[in-house]
Amino acid sequence: MALVAASTGGSAWIMKDIINRIFIEREEAMVWLIAGAVVSIYTIKGLSSYGQEVILTRIGNAIIASLQRRIYDRLLGQTLDFYQRYAFGDLATRMSYNAQAARSVIDLVMTSLGRDLMSVVALTAVMVAQDPLMSLLVLVIMPGAVIGVATLVKRVKLVMKAELLSIAKIVSTLQETATGIRIVKAFNLESHMREIMAQSIRDVETRSNKIAVTSAMTGPLMETLGGFAVAAVIVYGGWNVISRGADAGGFFSFITALLMAYEPAKRLARLNVQLHTNIVGVASLYDLLDHPIRTVEAPDAVDLVVTKGEVRLDNVAFAYGATPALNGVTLDARPCAVTALVGPSGGGKSTVFSLIERFYDPVSGIVTIDGQDLRHVSFESLRRNIALVTQDTFLFDGTIRENIAYGKPGAAEDEIVEAARNANAHEFITELPGGYETRVGEGGGHLSGGQRQRIAIARAMLRDAPILLLDEPTSALDAESESKVQEALDRLMVHRTTVVIAHRLSTVRNADRIYVMERGKVLQSGSHAELIAAGGLYAHLHVLQFRGPAEKQLAVAL
Ligand code: ADP
Secondary structure, three states, rough: HHHHHHHHHHHHEEEEEEHHHHHHHHOHHHHHHHHHHHHHHHHHHHHHHHHHHHHHHHHHHHHHHHHHHHHHHHHOOOOOHHHHHHOHHHHHHHHHHHHHHHHHHHHHHHHHHHHHHHHHHHHHHHHHHHHHHHHHHHHHHHHHHHHHHHHHHHHHHHHHHHHHHHHHHHHHHHHHHOOHHHHHHHHHOOHHHHHHHHHHHHHHHHHHHHHHHHHHHHHHHHHHHHHHHHHHHHHHHHHHHHHHHHOHHHHHHHHHHHHHHHHHHHHHHHHHHHHHHHHHHHHHHHHHOOOOOOOOOOOEEEEOOOOOEEEEEEEEEEOOOOEEEEEEEEEEEOOOOOOEEEOOOOHHHHHHHHHHOOOOOEEEEEEOOOOHHHHHHHHHHHHHOOOEEEOOOOOOOOEHHHHHHHOOOOOOOHHHHHHHHHHHOHHHHHOOOOHHHEEHHHHOOOOOOHHHHHHHHHHHHHHHOOOEEEEEEOOOOHHHHHHHHHHHHHHHOOOOOOEEOOOOOHHHHHHEEEEEEEOEEEEEEEOOOHHHHOHHHHHHHHOOOOEEEEEEHHHHHH
């Protein structure tokens, strides 16, 4: 950058000799000498511009890459509530579009403050050396331009912030359309979605136009002021040369420097506007980087040692926001037994799972596994010992084999097949055209609900963790899939501590202990027979909720 600036100054400086020695004094030998000097100056300028650009771009790329890695690390560390707060579109925009804003800031700061500022300084030095009085004249006009530009900055900043929000909205709507396309079509929501999208697109369009209008204004502003400056210099300089016999070469060198300074000076004047446009984006990146992580690993965390696999919640309270989700819950899941959680939706059953996985820390009370407080154990060891099977089975976009192998990284082929067999999945997998190498599609879209479930169970089988958290699939499956899934689950539960959010009558009947939860409290606990005998919520739910086909027929008959 220094070389670029110096050669720029040099090319203005040499004008003096070009005019004086070649055109006025007509020295023939100087023609070659000066031509040679001009070639050297421009070669140096070209090479150094090239070097500067390459180095700068590499630095920029390295900074973006490290920012993206840091942000993704941070996102992985966040608790689940973070993902409910930030829509996918918002995160995607911040990570891609706004990372580009960071690179623009780097480019702007480095190029403008480095090359342009140095060039302006070098050219100003040439001007001052050639004619100090005229330089003063020019410098008086400059501050006017700066003040004009500064007033535009604030407006651009506000509009820019709004534009980023609209862009995030476009991405979110797009994602909603992609994931919810069945519902969109089935409920004829196309025109509704089109209207939402059109609104966001319109917003972005209007705001982009507004930004363009404001930031384009800086150009003409500088242009007009530049015209005045050049005119003033010509009037004064012309008079100086014509009437007072001043040095013509010096005047040309001055005016060359002035004209050459114009572009970099213009860029410098616009720097503020452009910086602010991009800094809004960068600020939202840092929002993510600085977002506090709610649940962090203790610095002296030790590995969880599971001997029996007893999970306990002791007088646990927890709240997502202001309203409590769990309120004094005490619960004991015994080794090699099935503990069922039942109760109306919103009762806090899923929250219990989240606390056992330590996705969150309790507000008060304590969660332990074999007597070890979860707050003192490492995340890795805790989650290695727990297998989670949820209703909304999530599969990664990859092959079936890969999806099962996530349960145990580096698992051997026969272990994977064994797990699939135990999960009642081997048969349907081998019937697929690609077998274990079949791609499941994004979110497992190429497979049926029951098939996805069985792959998830195979994953849990492979993990072979002593503690199993199971959110029972409800009516999402047809009868045949359900019985296959159920068989697989029964196999999975053997010799483990199983905590199950139960929806099926047979599960609760066979459970060793049932906890009935409502509004964040355990209302009743005991075996099926005990709870039926006691009456109350369980007996009531039993009639309402756990009516399998046989019970339903009975109810109809009655
Ligand atoms: P269940 O699994 O029994 O249906 P949950 O544990 O999901 O119940 O919910 C318990 C309570 O916590 C409910 O009142 C629910 O609205 C609230 N809740 C659950 N998840 C969140 C969340 N991520 N943010 C805010 N509130 C939540």
